[in-house]
Amino acid sequence: MTAYWLPRNLHPAAWWLWALGLATAASRTTNPMLLGLILAVAVYVVVNRRSDAPWALAFRLYLMLGAFIVVMRLVYRIIFGGGEGDTILFTLPEIPLPDWAAGIRLFGQVTVESLLGGVYDGLRLATMLICVGAANALANPKRLLKSVPAALYEAGAAVVVALSVFPQLAESVVRVSRARKLRGSTEKGIRAFRAVAIPVLEDALDRSLRLAAAMDSRGYGRSGALTGGARAVTGSLLVAGLLGICVGVYGVLDGTTPRYLAGPMLAAGVAVAAAGMISAGRRVQRSTYRPDRWRLAEVIAAGCGLAAAVALYRSSSVDPANLNPSLRPLTWPEVDLIPALGVLIAVLPAWLVPPPATDLEETDR
Incomplete structure (x- = not known):
């Protein structure tokens, strides 16, 4: 058990x-108390389990x-x-609009x-x-x-590059700000x-x-030998599977859709997409240095x-009124025990998974 608590970075x-489980839970409710609880859980886990990277x-x-989104809404x-x-x-002065803009009103009464x-x-969006x-x-x-499947390796590279934009901007801002302070700059506001x-x-x-030069030198985007028929079958399976997954995910997130468009469609889409990935993965040959392993801590984090x-998904079919408070008439938001406990379970990784490792500890692992 001592080895379990040694600092290490979990499987990404x-x-x-x-995080996607928490985001899915947030998509099922407009209750500000539940959304605030989800935000508190996410912030607490990040503060306690993020590294210094x-x-x-x-x-x-x-x-x-997120604050900007709420203000703009x-x-x-x-x-x-x-x-x-x-x-x-x-009440604000209303601006009259022409007849072709019927149904649109600028300013006026605010309720x-x-x-x-x-x-x-x-x-909810924030x-x-x-x-x-x-x-x-x-x-x-x-x-x-x-960890991206071989069939989606090129697309996965593009997704990973897109996801790393914000972290790279944050790192650049910190480095540039530190350099300005070392040069004695005292500018603030718009000038800064x-x-x-x-x-x-x-x-x-x-x-x-x-990054583009490094990826090109390592052969990203190059495909192996594959016949035209095999390419057509593989592409058809992947497209059909991804469409099924999209429809199934939409059915799961939207409680008003028919149930046969939720779980069954999602399962069928995953099965077809898996078949397409297996077929497409045969043309991609790559090696992995020190692959990340899936252990007990990863199961706990993902499961929470x-x-x-x-x-939240089960609560939406039992008592949807508490998940989406009524605005007509105005009612004070209430929180049931089951969705609150479900959200609080997501805070357990802050204590039940090992702390993050530093760069030196990760190298020695």
């Missing part, structure tokens, strides 16, 4: 499953982006749709119901985004590429932003060019996040 897929610094950017409701409801909060609806929707940011802060995006933005963008461009998603 475990943290992504944990550069990509972990990007989490604060996701928090700021409020502004949108005030400008375009603030009059839905009976409880008038204040409490409309603003709360904007807050609920914005908070929570889902912050959950993705938590996965980026906890998992090494470059190590995730080693202008002085930091150009070096950060230039650094991001240089990183992109170096998926437990939150299952709890």
